[in-house]
Amino acid sequence: MTTFVLIHGGGDVGWYWHLLEAELRSQGHDVVAPDLPCDDPSAGLDEYADAVVEAVGSRRDLVVVGQSYGGFTAPLVAARLPTDLLVLLAAMIPAPGETPEDWWANTGYSEASREQAKRDDGKTGNDDPLVSYYNGVPRALAEEALRRARDESPTAWRTPWPLDAWPEVPTKFVLCKDDQFFPADFLRRIAIERLGIAPDEIPGCHCVALSHPKELADLLMSYIAG
Numbered sequence: 001m002t003t004f005v006l007i008h009g010g011g012d013v014g015w016y017w018h019l020l021e022a023e024l025r026s027q028g029h030d031v032v033a034p035d036l037p038c039d040d041p042s043a044g045l046d047e048y049a050d051a052v053v054e055a056v057g058s059r060r061d062l063v064v065v066g067q068s069y070g071g072f073t074a075p076l077v078a079a080r081l082p083t084d085l086l087v088l089l090a091a092m093i094p095a096p097g098e099t100p101e102d103w104w105a106n107t108g109y110s111e112a113s114r115e116q117a118k119r120d121d122g123k124t125g126n127d128d129p130l131v132s133y134y135n136g137v138p139r140a141l142a143e144e145a146l147r148r149a150r151d152e153s154p155t156a157w158r159t160p161w162p163l164d165a166w167p168e169v170p171t172k173f174v175l176c177k178d179d180q181f182f183p184a185d186f187l188r189r190i191a192i193e194r195l196g197i198a199p200d201e202i203p204g205c206h207c208v209a210l211s212h213p214k215e216l217a218d219l220l221m222s223y224i225a226g
Helices: 014-026 045-056 068-072 074-080 100-107 109-119 139-147 184-195 213-225
Strands: 003-007 030-032 062-067 083-089 171-176 200-202
Touching (some): 030 045, 062 068, 068 074, 074 083, 200 213
Parallel strands (some): 003 030, 062 083, 083 171
16 A cells, blocks of 8 residues: 655645545555645745654655645655655756745746747736636636635745755656646756656646546556556
């Protein structure tokens, strides 16, 4: 039995993963999907990682999955726990000493987003989260996700990523083909530049665990089967 450790993105909650959790549990696996302390303005990245480590407890055979902003926390957890695989899902990939605040300019996100928006009639980076985050998610489910949204800690936002190098853990990167927040071409480039790996690609929006939970579960299952 594998334990999937699911780390949500910015201002979100562990509920985000509930459909994926059901898929993974139906196949006999354990799931840990904690709420990060992002609504505590004093919490930094270490406190985020502490919350996950505490939730995992003594479990082993871990696959750590970080979505979006969770990409800053997931490798910290993988460096502290006996992790078999680290999966970044439509995620930010931090560099040593880089703050989440600086990541956007350092990676050229704004330019990439503007260029993609020219091609898709302004959908990418749209101010409406139903367009940029939840395209493809049933409206009622997307509205429930928005209702559960929380503030994001300014302390974590300005905390330098504390690792000197990427943890020595096998790592996969997954991008979502219909992502209208992080354009696919942008993530392909960042994954190669920062991790030296080509992403795996699945259908779905930025919040793919809500739009395509079965496809995501199938991909994760293929990783542990392989």
